[in-house]
Amino acid sequence: MNRRRALAGVLLVAFLVLAGCSSILGPDSVDQNALAENETYDWSSDANASINVTGSEYEAVYNVDNQSQFAVHSRDGLGREGPLAISALRFRYPNGTIVGPSSPALNATNQQERTVIGLPARNGELAFSAPAQGKRFSTQAFVSGTYDVTIPKGMRVTYEPLAHVSPGDYETTRTETGRVQIRWDDVQSNAVSVRYYLARDLYIFAAGAAVLVVVALVGALYYLRQIRELERRREQAGPDVDTGENDGPGL
Structure with missing residues (x-):
């Protein structure tokens, strides 16, 4: 009987771990090599969230306002949430100084369905890269306010059903390089998504x-x-x- 109970306990722990509840064993550190990767970010945007989709990945810059941590996550087609695979982590202080994960105050851990980023200051700008998929980009709205999403060169969002932009209250402009940029003045929804076409x-x-x-x-x-x-x-x-x-x- 004791053996059966012990086996049942082991199976339960294994199930919880496989289901994504690894936090019972403590947070998982994110790949430090990925966090230290080099990336060029545009810190000049006045949007609360500025996202540059380049194809297979995107670079995001978020305004941080009075926060010591910044939690991000992904969501699959079935609505299941999980940690976001981030890389090239950077933080920009209000005075313009930029630090990377070599700074002990800037770190990231995977905790259950979230990737929690520890910030070196309560105010500034946080930047990271993450994977994108095909001719579609989507992200959870980690901050409210103004959003800019620049889609890859040659892509368009003019006609449905080839394209779809959510939320619907947006404007489009062209950058100096001819790329389409989508702007929302005040995002209050849970997510932002763009389906585009060549x-x-x-x-x-x-x-x-x-x-x-x-x-x-x-x-x-x-x-x-x-x-x-x-x-x-x-x-x-x-x-x-x-x-x-x-x-x-x-x-």
Whole structure:
């Protein structure tokens, strides 16, 4: 009986760990090599959150206001939350001094479904990089206020259903390099997401739609022609067509 209880306890602990509850064993430190990676950030934005999507990753800069910690997380397609795989961690003091994870006051740990970043000061700007996916970018809204999201070069968000931007109250502008930048003046939602497309995708979509229209027209003309052909044959057959009715009683 004791052995069974001990085995059950071990299995329970293993299940909790695999389910992401590793905090019962203490927080997990984030890969220090990843945190120390080099990255160039744009610290000049006046937005509360400035995000530059470059393709397979994005660089984010957040304004920190009276905080000693900054918690971030990701969410998969099933709505499950987990730590965010961050890299190139940096903090900029109000006087312009920038420090990295070599500073003991700037650190990151994975705690349950969150990555918790310890800050060296309560005010400043926090920057990190994280993975992006395909032609879609999404992030939880870790701060409220103004958001800027710059999508990769050549991408557009003009037409649905190829594109979708959420929340919906936004404006778009072009940067000096021709990239599209999306701005929200006051994000109060839980997340920000952008689905975009290559400019050439619009032409492919339009060409595909045109082909479908042509096929539909050809099919409609074919069936119309068949109907007219049947009507013509019926007229040629004349009124003596056998309808299957008897000519009179007794016949």
